[in-house]
Amino acid sequence: MTATPYAATTVRILKQLRADHRTVAMIVVVPSALMALLYFVYQDAPTLPGRPSVFDGIGVTMLGILPFVVMFLITAISMQRERTSGTLERLMTTPMRKIDLLGGYGTAFSAAAAVQAIVACAVSFWFLGLHVAGSVWLVILVAVVVAALGVSLGLLASAFARTEFQAVQFMPLVTAPQLFLCGLFVPRDQLPGWLEGISNVMPLSYAVDALNEVSTKASASGQMWRDVVVIASIAVVAMALGAATLRRRTP
Template structure:
């Protein structure tokens, strides 16, 4: 067997044994990612349901009561209070006891019967734009649907043919028919967990070895820096692949994330993505003197990498100047590969651009980290 292979194997075995012996590190590498996946998978939820709603009925007629009952019939709005006036309703919004207040003005029923155009006011707490936007859209659609039904019933009462809308919308939701937040978020969480496991943990581990003097002892041995670096990186590559497998399994079993595409594409993209995350971790370790510095450096990289990846918020919603920055973020391309493969069954021909860019970024980062590691080992 070639001496370099023997040296590489010895370093890998040493790193694996050292990692397995340290129960805290093993917990951070295996149990912690699963706990984060469960917590974030359930906690991050953009589905808008059970919005606390106040109803101000100043008309007190059968028409206003029937309108309110139909508006609250679904699970989007929940009746929490029935204040007497708009001022009291606004106080409920200020205290956070309600997010929406629906106000029926006096003579609401008379305006409906006269056909002069009855108005319903909706007071909305804009401090939560997602929930408020959905609530306003729901109230507006309900008003439009009720107006259409009212016109049709009046036409039938007059013996006329009920008017029909010239355009009928037939929605068909692809890839995520139930519009589940978890199906959208969990693939992004898997990418984020790899950042924690491979970037921060590796950076802190190397910094700890530098503090204890173990790394310097290895550097004075006949081991070449490249072999030493490869041996230290290999266990984290294996752990990263295992964590991705666990995340996909839990996502499919608990959160019902579909596994429609070729998992070989996911494995290839994961290996290329690990080049970037491990390279950044190695680079941070070479620039840090203590574990605290390594942790801070990893966190400063983690936060913008996640925010600019499209994991939580869509990239097209960002300002143009900030959206351009995401093109230099490998997390973005890995998330696109995961969502494209798992949800849309995309092929390598559809995702070749993301895969190539992952390889380019990974090669550049690991090369830079390798040069820095050799320089600090010299």
């Protein structure tokens, strides 16, 4: 990437996000509010002696899933809005390369995703009493990487959408199969063999595995770091594919 156009794009998107108060509220407030709702849902659920509470078991996983879903939706819609408004078309007539453009978008939204993940984790651990065996900072790290994955996949999905409505339609297509197969509802090793094979290539499966490692082990394990590397690698590949498939609407 070229430093000047990349930095200019990043700063422009960050300024646009700061001026869009509704989007900022959705990024920062919605995951924390949903975590609070989840807390009250399981507040009176019985807990077996010596076992973590239901909220502890599910809450740590949702700290990865919620930022992923929210950032995918916001990024896909925002990028498509840039396209329909003509901003993206004008930028692509300049010497700016597509990787500079998408890199700037990805960095700006990933910074917003980092804030989102930190706030959601802070609310969950210090206000809602979520407990994990490992470090809180490891949960934050995984949540940030997973949120950045949502940004990359949102940018990739926006390249195939013609309208904002089509961008929204990609959300169930991309997120729902991953939610069903990531181990949230049924452990992945208990899935039928062919479904377990599909889950092994879905990035959200590695996010859930990494968060489960942090929730059950006092120190960072090799498997957790492997899962984080896999998630980050998929995010980079999705960003590169987004740049490769980005096209102008006019010759």
